[in-house]
Amino acid sequence: MQMAKTVRGVVAAVCATALVSTPLLLTQAGADATTAPTASRAAPMPHITATITKKAIRVKGPDTIRPGRVKLSVKGKGAVELARFKRGYDLADFTKDVNKFGAKGDLKALKRALRNTTIFGGLSGGSSGTIVLPTAGSYTPFWLGERGVVAGKALVVRGAKRSTKTPRVDGSIIAKVGPAWGGASSLPAKGRFAFKNKGDEPHFVILQQVAEGTTTDQVLQFLQTDDGTSPPPSWVLAGGMETGTLSPRRSMTVNYDLPAGQYVVMCFFPDPEMGGMPHALMGMLRMIHLT
Numbered sequence: 345m346q347m348a349k350t351v352r353g354v355v356a357a358v359c360a361t362a363l364v365s366t367p368l369l370l371t372q373a374g375a376d377a378t379t380a381p382t383a384s385r386a387a388p389m390p391h392i393t394a395t396i397t398k399k400a401i402r403v404k405g406p407d408t409i410r411p412g413r414v415k416l417s418v419k420g421k422g423a424v425e426l427a428r429f430k431r432g433y434d435l436a437d438f439t440k441d442v443n444k445f446g447a448k449g450d451l452k453a454l455k456r457a458l459r460n461t462t463i464f465g466g467l468s469g470g471s472s473g474t475i476v477l478p479t480a481g482s483y484t485p486f487w488l489g490e491r492g493v494v495a496g497k498a499l500v501v502r503g504a505k506r507s508t509k510t511p512r513v514d515g516s517i518i519a520k521v522g523p524a525w526g527g528a529s530s531l532p533a534k535g536r537f538a539f540k541n542k543g544d545e546p547h548f549v550i551l552q553q554v555a556e557g558t559t560t561d562q563v564l565q566f567l568q569t570d571d572g573t574s575p576p577p578s579w580v581l582a583g584g585m586e587t588g589t590l591s592p593r594r595s596m597t598v599n600y601d602l603p604a605g606q607y608v609v610m611c612f613f614p615d616p617e618m619g620g621m622p623h624a625l626m627g628m629l630r631m632i633h634l635t
């Protein structure tokens with residue numbers, strides 16, 4: 345779930361203090377879309393384009409999609425993620441639960457949503473990458489905007505599994521049990537990274553450019569004390585991007601093009617076992633360099 349904006353309301357509701365500042369999270373530049381190399385002999389990768397409109401998500405793609413990896417391009421203001429619901433739970437239930445959590449910090453609703461939903465990744469408007477829709481079934485595109493869940497018509501995946509190559513990546517960003525980050529400590533400023541969730545909770549990636557030498561302690565202290573009224577700290581710089589959420593054991597690839605420099609990797613997914621506290625506040629912060 346794209347929590348960057350909603351998380352402020354959520355945190356305020358849950359923790360009584362606003363912990364996440366608007367400036368820090370809104371300086372995201374949005375990764376530039378770069379085109380993945382064309383798959384050669386292997387089955388061509390289906391390409392899905394999701395456009396966020398005011399009240400819905402419009403999805404374009406091939407009429408039939410077999411299970412496997414797909415290219416995803418997202419257009420418009422916001423983000424699009426793909427979710428699958430367990431039998432007996434549907435988009436209406438998900439919307440109700442997520443909105444209840446967003447509005448009132450209802451942890452029971454959050455837990456119910458997480459128990460019944462798998463999220464296969466997603467991207468912000470203006471970016472592209474690949475996600476894996478592993479088995480036949482129905483995948484619902486959604487965006488968690490400021491006014492709650494916005495969704496589009498479900499993608500139906502059917503037939504035999506395709507064997508599509510994983511795109512070459514420049515490095516990985518790995519969410520681990522902790523919650524903590526692992527993977528590359530340095531990546532090119534422009535390229536493609538794999539985002540892998542090897543943890544036991546859903547996670548997403550925010551890359552926020554910071555001044556060279558900034559420490560995770562500085563970021564944590566800021567997140568813990570900021571009340572949303574003070575100007576952003578001087579170490580917050582302009583570069584940034586974010587991905588959609590991955591449920592445990594899922595992975596995706598992300599094309600990006602950012603200014604070179606130091607970045608803090610953060611996840612603000614709310615932890616239901618910690619009163620809805622965003623993972624970054626639990627220390628899920630890591631410094632990396634884009635060179």
Ligand SMILES: [Cu+2]
Pocket residue numbers: 523546547548611612613623628
């Ligand atoms: Cu997380």
